[in-house]
Amino acid sequence: MVRRTRDDAADTRARILASAQKLIRQRGLHCVTLDDVARAIGMTRGAVYAHFRSRTALLGALLSCAEADFAARLAPLSQARANAGPGALERLLAALLHGDDIARHVSLVGFLLQHKCGAACELCPLRARVLRAVEILHDTFAALLPEPGLAGLLVAHLWGLLSARALQLAPSGLPGCAASLARLYVGPGMQPDAHALPATVRRVDSTGHAALLRDIP
Incomplete structure (x- = not known):
């Protein structure tokens, strides 16, 4: 029972x-x-x-779902050393753009990123979790780009594609954009021979989730 x-x-x-x-x-x-x-x-x-x-408790649970989606997509890339090196950026982008699981979180993530208040409130810790994830994703891209300074632009570009998909302004086949997007930021022969994703991304905890979004209260 x-x-x-x-x-x-x-x-x-x-x-x-x-x-x-x-x-x-x-x-x-x-x-x-x-x-x-x-x-x-x-x-x-x-x-x-x-x-x-409370509504905040519900939003926190939804954010945990988003974090789990990101971790599940990045886990195979972080676990397999053979996935690093040339082509790693395209594989990472394809994993992040696959299907609608991430696009469905766009409204929540956008709301939390725009949240501002004069003093600490219930939403501030949720916004901090999103900002940590964005920072780690930025660092991940920076490690895979010949010009690390373009990482912020790539994050913004990726966000634009996911937002367009969430609004049904882009097709569901966004993984097909991964190769073209990677070429915009990594020219022929310019992909660095990175050993693997950054240490913060490579680590995998006991549950099998990539450490990219592991710091969940």
Whole structure:
């Protein structure tokens, strides 16, 4: 009975998160409340609050989903030494652009990046987590580019592609853009023979998640 109850709770939590992601993508994060999420899946407000006591708690769980998506995509690249060196940038971009799993997080990430307040609040730690991830992604690109100073531009370029996909302004086949995007930043014969991704990305914890987004409270 206990096992069944725990499984039911996990299933309910997953349904709530899936509903929230769908509504946020359709309406934008500012237009979505816990009540909206509950109504979308035929649950009571109390049932949703039993899992997430505030909107911030729900956003934190959604951010953890985004972090897990990034980690899962980068884990194969960070674990296999043979994946480093020439072509590493294209493989990294293809992994990040594959499917819609990352694009569905664009609204949440954009909202947190734009969040500003005069004093510490519940959203500030979430924004700090996003900024750490962006910084590590920047450093990852810098290590793979012949001109490290272009890393910030590449991050912005990647964000633009994912945002366009989230708004359905770009096709779902974004991985096909990886080769062209890599060529824009790495000319023929200019790819550095990097040993592997940076140490912060190479490390893999006991759960198998890449350390890129490992620092989850």
